[in-house]
Amino acid sequence: MTGCNLETIRYYEKIGVMPEPPRTSKNYRAYDESHVGRLRFIMRARELGFTLEEIRDLLALVDGGAQTCGEVQVLANTHLDSVRAKIADLKRIEHVLSSTVAQCTGGDVPECPVIDALTEVT
Amino acid sequence: MTGCNLETIRYYEKIGVMPEPPRTSKNYRAYDESHVGRLRFIMRARELGFTLEEIRDLLALVDGGAQTCGEVQVLANTHLDSVRAKIADLKRIEHVLSSTVAQCTGGDVPECPVIDALTEVT
DNA sequence: CTTGAGCCTGTACTGGCTACAGACCTTAGG
DNA sequence: CCTAAGGTCTGTAGCCAGTACAGGCTCAAG
Structure with a gap:
């Protein structure tokens, strides 16, 4: 899908740059389009060398919607x-x-x- | 002396790139010229971006004396x-x-x- | 003689993941 | 229907190159 390691996504979730997705009845993570978009954002920013801390700041601006x-x-x-x-x-x-x-x-x-x-x- | 943080030297000692120096009666580390030389070697190699693993290899060559x-x-x-x-x-x-x-x-x-x-x- | 500075050991933390262990779940083949 | 191989789940430990304590000992200056 995104080519991102699943454990990396879990890590992003843990440090709070990815939201916790809803779960299926069997407790599996159920991602939707918004999660994929956000993950791509993070991956692109990482490719450009932004630290996760910087990415957190970028996301905070975008999440506010008032960047x-x-x-x-x-x-x-x-x-x-x-x-x-x-x-x-x-x-x-x-x-x-x-x-x-x-x-x-x-x-x-x-x-x-x-x-x-x-x-x-x- | 070398401008190197004491705790960094201890770390180098722990991972085996610096030898354990002799101790004074009060258990203080007593470095001599050879330690200073070796530390400078490591510091210069670090400044050139060598990893400690690479430095270990360089030192192994030099230590053998047959590099x-x-x-x-x-x-x-x-x-x-x-x-x-x-x-x-x-x-x-x-x-x-x-x-x-x-x-x-x-x-x-x-x-x-x-x-x-x-x-x-x- | 006290006070502040040094050193001692050992442990925990950083960033950005990766790699398990042990449990659960799903799917394909027989 | 059963089994085996693969997925996912949680939690923990490891990587590199140090840094930052805590708690104890020692030393030099005033």
């Missing part, structure tokens, strides 16, 4: 900033790592620029 | 690949998110391109 584009934009921009910060961080790592590895001879010798970089005294 | 540049290079390249994969992932997110937010009016209206993107049926 404004301005409010949503603030949340999205905050998240965008953190995504950009992570990219910058990883790029720094990528740069250091790739330029160090590039100096490796790759042979059977014990001397290694990577180890040197991790061991250096300075 | 070769080739072996280290393999570990470093594997990690580099995962860093690059994360960057690619975050860039995709950054692209989608920034182009969606760019369409926001930011006003008091309920219509919002970000919400639309999360809610769309397709």
